[in-house]
Amino acid sequence: MNATHPHHPRPIRVAMLARAVFPLHGYGGIERHVYHLTKYLTRLGVEVTLYVQSPSDNAEQGDLQPHAIETLRYDYTSPLLAPNSVIGRQINFPIYSWRIGHRAARRVQHGDFDVVHSQGLCAFGYAIARNRIPLLRSVPFVANPHGMEEFRTPDRRKWLAYTPFRRLYAYGHRQADRVIATDACTKDDIPRYLRVDPARVIVIPSAIDVEECL
Known part of the structure; x- marks a missing residue:
């Protein structure tokens, strides 16, 4: 069974941020979630374009076969x-999120995607563009915040330090059409x-590949 757009005989096109x-x-938890989600959407015939940070030179792609991979620099502070x-x-993270969000937004404006799906703080950058450009609101935006550890930390110093991060996180998800709770x-x-x-x-529970786990 192929996943196709209800009004067009072509695959659904997803921007995965x-x-x-x-x-x-x-x-990593989110790393594995994005891998399995991309892998099985692709098997269903969905065209997934992954937006991720630039991998190391010796990184292996394995059986990850999305329609396309767009990479951007993440580390602006090292060493x-x-x-x-x-x-x-x-x-x-906010700089990275802003850049991938605006890169994806440009392609949405050109009609390249049917759905935008973000993971974690990656919702923030696209949300800014979507709030500013009305055309982007015609394309569904789904956001998955995952564990939200920055909101749960018992360490008062860390909680205070993450105040700006939490505000960006909340803003990004409030702009989405649907927000996913994993349980x-x-x-x-x-x-x-x-x-x-x-x-x-x-x-929508995060899927587990039982065969792979066994």
């Missing part, structure tokens, strides 16, 4: 500051932490 994906950038430290992350237990956390209208929150 993420920071990293397995195996290009190693292991002066660790790229994923509390401060480094709040410098690198029923965290469904209420999205309106609580991100102030998203509960009517726009849907539960």
